Every structure is written in structure tokens, then in C-alpha cells.
Amino acid sequence: MNLFKLSWNYLKDKPLNTMLNILLMSLGIAIILVLILLSTQLEENLGKNKRGIDLVVGAKGSPLQLILANVYHIDFPTGNIKLDEAKGLMRNRLVKSAIPLALGDSYRGFRIVGTNHDYINLYQGEVADGVLWSYNLEATIGSNVAKRLGMKIGDEFFGSHGMSDAGMDHDEKSYVVVGILEPSGSVLDNLVMTNIESVWAVHDHEEEHEHEEGEAHDHDEKELGSAYQTGLPDGDSDDEITSLLIQYRSPMGAVQMPRMINSNTNMQAASPAFETQRLFSLLGIGVNLLRSFAYIIIIISGLSIFISLYNALKDRKYDLAIMRSLGASRAKLFVHVVLEGVIITVLGGLLGFVLGHGLTEALASSYEKSEEVGVTGLVFVNQEIYVLLIAIGVGIFASLIPAFNAYKTDISKVLADD
Amino acid sequence: MISVDNLSFGYSDHKILSIPHLEVQEGQHLMVLGSSGSGKTTLLHILGGLLAPTEGKITIGKTDLYALSNQQIDKYRGQNIGLIFQKPHLISALSVEDNLVLAQYLSGAAQDKGRAIEVLEELNLGHKAKSKVKALSQGEQQRVTIARALLNRPRIILADEPTASLDDANAHKVIQLLKSQAEKYKASLMIATHDQRVKDEFDLHLNLTAA
Numbered sequence: 250m251n252l253f254k255l256s257w258n259y260l261k262d263k264p265l266n267t268m269l270n271i272l273l274m275s276l277g278i279a280i281i282l283v284l285i286l287l288s289t290q291l292e293e294n295l296g297k298n299k300r301g302i303d304l305v306v307g308a309k310g311s312p313l314q315l316i317l318a319n320v321y322h323i324d325f326p327t328g329n330i331k332l333d334e335a336k337g338l339m340r341n342r343l344v345k346s347a348i349p350l351a352l353g354d355s356y357r358g359f360r361i362v363g364t365n366h367d368y369i370n371l372y373q374g375e376v377a378d379g380v381l382w383s384y385n386l387e388a389t390i391g392s393n394v395a396k397r398l399g400m401k402i403g404d405e406f407f408g409s410h411g412m413s414d415a416g417m418d419h420d421e422k423s424y425v426v427v428g429i430l431e432p433s434g435s436v437l438d439n440l441v442m443t444n445i446e447s448v449w450a451v452h453d454h455e456e457e458h459e460h461e462e463g464e465a466h467d468h469d470e471k472e473l474g475s476a477y478q479t480g481l482p483d484g485d486s487d488d489e490i491t492s493l494l495i496q497y498r499s500p501m502g503a504v505q506m507p508r509m510i511n512s513n514t515n516m517q518a519a520s521p522a523f524e525t526q527r528l529f530s531l532l533g534i535g536v537n538l539l540r541s542f543a544y545i546i547i548i549i550s551g552l553s554i555f556i557s558l559y560n561a562l563k564d565r566k567y568d569l570a571i572m573r574s575l576g577a578s579r580a581k582l583f584v585h586v587v588l589e590g591v592i593i594t595v596l597g598g599l600l601g602f603v604l605g606h607g608l609t610e611a612l613a614s615s616y617e618k619s620e621e622v623g624v625t626g627l628v629f630v631n632q633e634i635y636v637l638l639i640a641i642g643v644g645i646f647a648s649l650i651p652a653f654n655a656y657k658t659d660i661s662k663v664l665a666d667d
Numbered sequence: 668m669i670s671v672d673n674l675s676f677g678y679s680d681h682k683i684l685s686i687p688h689l690e691v692q693e694g695q696h697l698m699v700l701g702s703s704g705s706g707k708t709t710l711l712h713i714l715g716g717l718l719a720p721t722e723g724k725i726t727i728g729k730t731d732l733y734a735l736s737n738q739q740i741d742k743y744r745g746q747n748i749g750l751i752f753q754k755p756h757l758i759s760a761l762s763v764e765d766n767l768v769l770a771q772y773l774s775g776a777a778q779d780k781g782r783a784i785e786v787l788e789e790l791n792l793g794h795k796a797k798s799k800v801k802a803l804s805q806g807e808q809q810r811v812t813i814a815r816a817l818l819n820r821p822r823i824i825l826a827d828e829p830t831a832s833l834d835d836a837n838a839h840k841v842i843q844l845l846k847s848q849a850e851k852y853k854a855s856l857m858i859a860t861h862d863q864r865v866k867d868e869f870d871l872h873l874n875l876t877a878a
Contacts, residue, residue: 250765250772262760571756574717575815576745576774578738661718664752664827665708 252581256588259561266557267593273553274597274640275604277546281636282605283612284540289630292529294623295321298436299521301371303502306330306338306510307492312519313528319350319492320521322360322436325412326352329489330516336481338493338510343502348494349481351448354408354419359394361408361424361441363448363490366478371494372435378402379428385447385472389428393438402426408441408451419451434623444474445482445490550597551643554590558651562586569655570663579656586652587645594644598637605633668693668855669714669823674723676709684709686723689873691855696846699859700866701875707859710875711825714857715748716740727823745774749816749854751845753828755808757800763787763811764796770815786814790844806837813841817848824849826858830865842868 260267299320307315308328317324339347348371351363362368366381369389379402382389390400400406405423424443432438476482481490497503503520510518562569569582577585610626670690677683684706691697699707712718714725716732725732727747735743744750757766767783787793790810795803803811809829816824826845830838842858842865849856860866 250768250778255761255769258760258765567756568758568760571758572769572773573741574715574744574750575770576741578741580738581773661709661712664717664756665712 252585252588253592256585256592259565260589260592263557263561270550270554270557270593271597271600273546273550274594274644275600277543277550278598278601278636278640279604279608280543280546281540282601282633283609284536284543285630285632285636286605286609286626286628287612287624288532288536289632290624290628294434295525297434298372299525301496302494302521303497304495304506304518304520305492306335306495306516306518309515309517312517313524315492315517315519316521316524318352319494320436322352322362322440326491327517329491330493331486332481332484332488332490333486334514334516335490335493338495338514338516339481341506343498343506345496345498347496349445349490350492350494351445351489352491354410354448354451355412356394356406356408356424356441357398359391359398359439359441360412361388361443361448363443363445365445365476365480368442368494369430369437372433372437374433374435374437375431376428377431379426381428381477382443382447383474383477385444385450385474386422386424387427387447388424388441388443389430390426390442391430391438391440392432394441395429400426400429402429422451444477446472446474446484449482449484449488547640547643551647554593554644555647555650558586558589558648559654562651562654566658566663569658570660573658573660574664579658582658583652583656586655587648590644590648590652591641594641597644598640601640602633602637668695668728669857670726671714672724672726674713674720674725676706676713676718676720684713684875686710691857691871693855694850694853695871696849696856696869697858697871697873698866698869699857699873699875700861701859702861705875707861707875708827711827711857711859714823715750715825716744717750742775745770746776746819747822749819749821749824751809751812751816751824751826751829753831755805755812757808757811757815759800761800762796763792763798763800763803766800766811767815767818770818774819776819783814783818786818787811789817789848790814806833809833809841810844813844813848817852820852820854822854824854824856826856828860828862829858830860830862835864838862838864 302320305315305319307319307326308330310327314324315327318326335349338344346367348364348367352360354361369381376389377392379389394400404426407418407420407423409418424447430437474482497506507518507520510516572582606626608626609624613624613626668691671686672688674686675682675684699710701707709718713720719733730743732740732743758769761769764780764783767786768778768780771778771783784793784796787796790813792807792810792814795807800808824845829845830841833841845856845858846868858869
């Protein structure tokens, strides 16, 4: 026999009450943990993917959309910008480096991105198998693309127009897989990457096909990309790209470039840092609301613990007096009652921990995009410790008043009151 | 064994209890008689260290009881004084056996299940050791409280109206039981009662009258 066993026996004696308190506590904790897990992982992944990109320059439209489409590849592009204008921008002395992107096509839900090798280096991508693309219509695919579609080197495929499965196929020119990347936990995992000229070629071909029908084409000719490693491809005055990912040479760039681009050109500049922060402040309202809701549940469960202990103590004042008469000190009874609150919250906390992680994992695995965003329930975030500590704090706090009542039980009076 | 000197309890204008001198030798048993409100329970509580007297000195053996700190009194009581109350207050969340083990734990004694069973068997309760308290009859519960009081081999057994809720046959049985057990453990037994059925069981009487 010890105080823990004693408190546990009291809890076992009222199973329904105890269950209710544990469930309430675990529910509150589970909701908070789900929110913490989702938001920290989302924040972490969004942060990881925008690293090294100071400014995104693309067609006019919503700046948030520009960022979502070109950095995270989750929204549709705002449109295209002229290759010549992009070239002009690259010569700007404030620009340290610029990576061009040409979007617009996809293969079975995975985006085809026309770019150069700088883009791979930006995310420290490593080749797992094969090589990076260099000839036109060669493609290197992300690890997740390879896994999900079961693709391997040498496979040929047709891109389809648009970003969804339902797009029309460009069935004249096929890409060939020349390399597969290592998983990097970045957007690269879910992309199909190729030369910008390959993206042009697929589209040009259709136009040529329509307008200059009958003209002969040599399909087998392999053409080396003009800028597959870095910089912009040659192209002509009609050619377009979707965006440029810019890194400034100095902090001066942050002051001058966005304004210069937005007011003097047909292009739009948006800062990933600023836009993701804006996105989070928008999402934050909902998250905060849910979080307060969860804290209210925890407080209510604390209140419920308090009420059940307080009520139980009315029936238990004889028990407490008897325990005193058997030699228990006041402090021992105080601890005995506080222990009951603590046992409930610790059990509630553990159950909440399991529920929270289980729920997150269930959500993550039922939502197919979650792998792209990189959300899982099987990680531990440091913040969780604080939530569990807060919960135990609530349990102790809820049992303080009942425990204090137990502490000051007047044994003689209670026993004489028979 | 127990000596009481200049004991008084109550307020200056309303004395509940006043005992100039009382002494009970080792092995002697005392019957405290009096109608309700005469201070029987108060006296037992004072002797048991549950209630500090307004004035006076209680000495048990060589210990001046109220010179001890609160915590020391709790401990002293747990180890040396067995208390039995009118109603059988047991911890209903625990089994009969665990109620006894709890008494060992709270008094700071070693937890000895064998001893608990031994005492239960002496009181013919061995077969009820694993039962829930609620499953016991009133008389059985009262015997468990006696077992609990005897468990730590107390030097003094204080019983407050132990027979009040029992029928004639059981009342005598309980008194005989208390007497024989007290003799076995060489403890002083003090019973406070207004029960006419049992008052002649002991030679030593203390008559309290309402002040």
C-alpha cells in the first residue's frame, strides 16, 4: 500500500466518473496536439521550401498565388512573362542569382517544371539514380513521383496540359526519364524537371502542327539544352517563362527591386517570406480559434476534476478522518488528494498524446496531398511537452482546493458527528 | 500507563469537560459512562490525540502527548493507540485486507499481509479478506474496525460507543472480544458508552455528567 495505490483505488471505485474526466482531458489535449503537429510541420516545410528565394517575379496577379504556384507548386500560375524581360532582369546588379521556371504541364498530377540545374542545387537535391537532364525532352523526376507512379529510368511519358489529371495530353512529343532524385523533403520530391526548351518544344510542336501541317519534322534528333545548367535559354522574342526565383546580392535588393519591378514593368514581384507570413496570419485566426476551443475543453476537464474531487470529499471526510486517526499526517492526505488529480491528468495526457498523434496520422494518410506537404503523425514536437505539463498543472490546480480541505479536516469534529 | 492531570476542555464560560486527575494502570480497563453530551467522546478524542485539550496534561507511558508536534502525534497515535468508533468507518474503496494494510502503511509500520490475515482470522474474518467492505454486514464491519485497531499491537485501545448499533447478543460478543484481545496484547482498554447492557462488564468506571 502506498499513496499512489490508495488514490488509484479511489479512482477505480468510481470508474465512470474517472473515465469521463480522463476522456475530457484527453480530448482537449488531442485537439491541441493535432493543431501543433499540423502547424509546426506545415510551417517547417513551407519555411524549408522558400529558403534561398528572396523574391519571385512572375506575371501580374495575386502575389500569394504567385508564391503558392512557383515556390510551393500548389496553386495555378498567374500567367507568363516575356523571356526578354526576364533576361533584362537577370542583368540587374542587385540580382545575385535567378532561377527560371516554366510551368503549365503535368504528368498524372505531378507538375512538369522547366528549369535548370540551379533549381536542384537550391534544395540540395541529390541524384539517386541516373543523371540530371541535359538534352531537350529529358526529365529527372522526384523520389515521390517515381515511387507513386512506379517510374524508372528509360520510361517515356506524355505531359498533359494544365495541372490536373484531366488535362489534355500533348501526345506528339514524349519525355524520357533520365534520372531519379533522392528524397529531400522539399518540393523536388513531387516534381518532374526538365529543360525550359523541352516545355516550349511540347507546346510549339502543337502550334506548328496546327499551322504548318504537312511539314516534315525530325523527331529523333536529340538537341542539347542551351542553358540546362544555369541561366536562361536562348529562345526568341515570342518565348515566355512563368517566373524567376531571385536571390539578392545585397539587402539593398529588398528595398529597391520589388518596387522597381511592380511599378516599371509588366511583371509582378512577391516575397515568399512576406506572403507565407500573410498566409499564416490568415490561417492563424482559424488555428487560434481551434486552439482556444481546445484549451477551454482542458479547463472544463480541470473543472470537472475539481467538482468530482470536491463532491467526493464530502462523502470522504470520514475516510480522511479515519486515515488521520490511523496515523496519516495532514501532508500525506494533501498529497493523496492531489495525486488523484494528477493520475487523471497524466492518464488523460497519455491518452490525448496517443489520440492526437493517431488522429494526425489518420488525417495525413487519408489526404493524399499530405505527403507532398510532408505531414505525418509519427513525429514528436517539443511544444507537446509544454502542453502535457500544462495539463498536469491543470490537474494539480483543480485538486488544490479539495486537497486543502482534506488537509484541514478536523478529525475530532468529523468523527464526533456520527 | 495513562495519566490525566488538570484536564479541561471548553470555553471559560462553558466547560464541557473537567477532570482533575485520572490514572489507568497497565492492563486495567476503564468504562467511561455518561449520557450523551457529557463529554465521553471528547475525552476519548483527547486521549487519542485527536483533539487538543484547553488545559491539562495527558501522559501515556512516559510520553507527554500534547508536547509532541501535530505530525508526531499522528505518528504516535498510529503506532500506539487503536481507535474504534460507533460506526464502522472503513475505506469502502479498498478490500478488507487492504484496509488493514493501509493502517500499517499510514502508521509507518512495515506492511505485513500475514499479520493482517492473522488478526482477521482471530476475529473469524479470514474468509472475508478479499471482500469489498460494502459486501460485509454491519457486525462484520465492526469486527474489521476492531481488527484494524488491534493490528499494530497498540498499548491503548479506545472505543467510542462500540455497541450502540449492535443487538444484545452482538453487543456482549463485541465487549468480550475487545476485552480478550486487549488482554492478549496487554493493552489498556477504555470504552465510552451509555449502553446499559454493557456497563457492568468492567470494574473501573468513570461517570461523566453533563456540565
